[in-house]
Amino acid sequence: MPAADLVLMGASVEPIVPHAGPPPDALAVSGGRIFAIGTRSDVEPLIGRRSRVLRLNGETLLPGFQDAHIHPVQGELTARRCDLSELAADRFDDAIRAYAAAHPESSWIEGAGWSVTDFPDAAPRREAFDALVPDRPAFLWSRDGHSAWVNTRAIELAGISAGTVDPPDGVIVRDADGAPSGTLREGAMSLVERHIPPPSAEEHIEALTSVQRRLHALGITGWQDASVHDSGACDSQLAAYRHAAAAGTLEARVVASLFWDPRRGLEQIDGFLEQAAAAKVGRLRADTVKIWVDGVIEGLTAAMLDPYLDEGGHATASRGMALVPPDALREAVTALDRVGLQVHMHAIGDAAVRSALDAVEAAREANGASDLRHHIAHIQLIHPDDLPRFGTLKVSANMQPIWACHEPTMDERTIPFIGPERSTWQYPFAGLLRHGARLASGSDWPVTSANPLLEIEVAVTRVSHQDRSAEPFLPAERLTLDQALAAFTIGSAYVSHLDADTGSIEVGKLADLTLLDRSLRDPDGGPIGDARVIATWVEGVEVYAA
Numbered sequence: 001m002p003a004a005d006l007v008l009m010g011a012s013v014e015p016i017v018p019h020a021g022p023p024p025d026a027l028a029v030s031g032g033r034i035f036a037i038g039t040r041s042d043v044e045p046l047i048g049r050r051s052r053v054l055r056l057n058g059e060t061l062l063p064g065f066q067d068a069h070i071h072p073v074q075g076e077l078t079a080r081r082c083d084l085s086e087l088a089a090d091r092f093d094d095a096i097r098a099y100a101a102a103h104p105e106s107s108w109i110e111g112a113g114w115s116v117t118d119f120p121d122a123a124p125r126r127e128a129f130d131a132l133v134p135d136r137p138a139f140l141w142s143r144d145g146h147s148a149w150v151n152t153r154a155i156e157l158a159g160i161s162a163g164t165v166d167p168p169d170g171v172i173v174r175d176a177d178g179a180p181s182g183t184l185r186e187g188a189m190s191l192v193e194r195h196i197p198p199p200s201a202e203e204h205i206e207a208l209t210s211v212q213r214r215l216h217a218l219g220i221t222g223w224q225d226a227s228v229h230d231s232g233a234c235d236s237q238l239a240a241y242r243h244a245a246a247a248g249t250l251e252a253r254v255v256a257s258l259f260w261d262p263r264r265g266l267e268q269i270d271g272f273l274e275q276a277a278a279a280k281v282g283r284l285r286a287d288t289v290k291i292w293v294d295g296v297i298e299g300l301t302a303a304m305l306d307p308y309l310d311e312g313g314h315a316t317a318s319r320g321m322a323l324v325p326p327d328a329l330r331e332a333v334t335a336l337d338r339v340g341l342q343v344h345m346h347a348i349g350d351a352a353v354r355s356a357l358d359a360v361e362a363a364r365e366a367n368g369a370s371d372l373r374h375h376i377a378h379i380q381l382i383h384p385d386d387l388p389r390f391g392t393l394k395v396s397a398n399m400q401p402i403w404a405c406h407e408p409t410m411d412e413r414t415i416p417f418i419g420p421e422r423s424t425w426q427y428p429f430a431g432l433l434r435h436g437a438r439l440a441s442g443s444d445w446p447v448t449s450a451n452p453l454l455e456i457e458v459a460v461t462r463v464s465h466q467d468r469s470a471e472p473f474l475p476a477e478r479l480t481l482d483q484a485l486a487a488f489t490i491g492s493a494y495v496s497h498l499d500a501d502t503g504s505i506e507v508g509k510l511a512d513l514t515l516l517d518r519s520l521r522d523p524d525g526g527p528i529g530d531a532r533v534i535a536t537w538v539e540g541v542e543v544y545a546a
């Protein structure tokens with residue numbers, strides 16, 4: 001028997017999958033893999049002279065978390081610019097002015113982090129931005145990434161005027177006379193965005209290095225990057241991942257989802273196959289394609305089966321927008337499935353979720369069953385008739401549980417616009433499980449916190465971690481702690497095709513692990529989201545220590 005490299009004793013081990021025998025509290029790692037799991041007497045004989053031994057007192061040992069939907073490089077690049085995400089709205093002016101003053105060399109002022117609930121009608125105005133940044137074009141993403149606040153210089157530089165027609169996949173918010181008022185939604189953002197100089201290759205690599213540290217500190221050992229844009233140029237996100245994977249500095253397991261350009265068609269697929277082949281390096285793969293099916297309810301751009309309501313509760317003429325119409329989506333998913341690429345879809349409205357399920361159904365009919373593990377992220381509004389289809393079509397539901405609670409976006413920008421009945425169809429996580437769906441989980445950072453423990457807390461409480469005294473939101477849809485932990489580990493590993501080697505604590509699996517400072521099952525242990533990560537390992541190598 002070899003001596004173990006690492007031995008942990010006295011932990012509260014969460015294997016995630018059923019474990020025979022008494023509840024395990026000890027674990028041994030050898031050669032990067034889990035060599036033994038059980039009790040103290042099982043691992044003590046494996047301690048050798050060079051073994052590192054951690055004697056613990058009930059701290060939780062978990063498989064490393066895997067985030068199935070996150071924008072790490074993009075989020076880190078934005079966080080290094082004008083970042084409003086941690087600020088109350090009354091602090092924005094000072095923060096924007098200070099950022100602009102501190103960056104006289106920047107030809108553009110860029111940033112992110114305002115919320116649609118911070119401005120009347122979810123639409124900040126250009127004059128207000130002009131007062132803060134008068135001398136340069138400026139562009140600030142909303143926190144959800146589906147709107148942008150722009151100043152007059154940016155609008156002029158992009159040539160947008162009252163006469164500019166909305167693109168088919170976006171909205172230019174306008175004054176009564178048709179003039180752009182300062183907010184762009186969805187595809188209309190690209191009218192301005194394409195003029196912003198892209199970050200350099202070095203900036204991408206630096207962002208990846210620092211976000212990997214940030215995520216390891218949260219116990220995350222793998223993720224699915226929810227949208228990697230690659231123009232083939234050396235300054236792209238995918239190039240940064242490939243560079244790190246080849247250099248051996250990519251410690252996390254990463255599946256990069258390649259961005260489906262809704263303005264192009266099936267001719268994109270050959271490029272995806274080339275990118276997927278080139279990205280099979282170390283812990284990196286890029287054999288997934290991300291399709292945005294619709295927008296977001298709070299921007300009234302999510303695709304709905306029935307119309308949105310107005311402020312008075314009456315039906316409007318708007319059902320939102322399909323960024324990729326149902327026919328085109330069926331064609332795209334069928335073609336991607338045929339060539340062996342996984343599809344990762346963004347779908348929020350009930351029409352978008354149905355269209356995504358229909359597309360997978362069409363692919364199954366055309367191509368037969370596959371093990372590609374297509375998944376639909378966000379799944380905010382699911383028509384009850386569609387719940388069983390996740391199980392029958394073998395489509396994973398990729399949930400972001402931190403949104404499933406009463407908070408301003410839900411209470412002010414969602415429930416009033418969809419009405420009482422549809423409001424009860426939101427984020428039906430328990431219902432999905434009851435109907436045979438598989439759950440994966442992710443944060444969508446930088447949209448909301450990247451901390452999986454906060455996500456898990458809201459999944460089991462349906463109460464915002466920012467207001468723990470609030471009423472639970474649809475409490476019948478709460479998950480158990482076991483279900484929520486499974487979604488963030490083995491469930492996410494499944495959609496990334498990493499479940500054979502990761503996602504649970506079992507003998508023979510890779511030792512991707514995270515250690516928390518407390519038991520999650522102690523009734524006096526406080527909220528789950530207050531637990532802290534003490535250490536994170538990838539293949540038995542410590543990549544983070546508090």
Ligand SMILES: [Zn+2]
Pocket residue numbers: 069070071226444
């Ligand atoms: Zn996303």
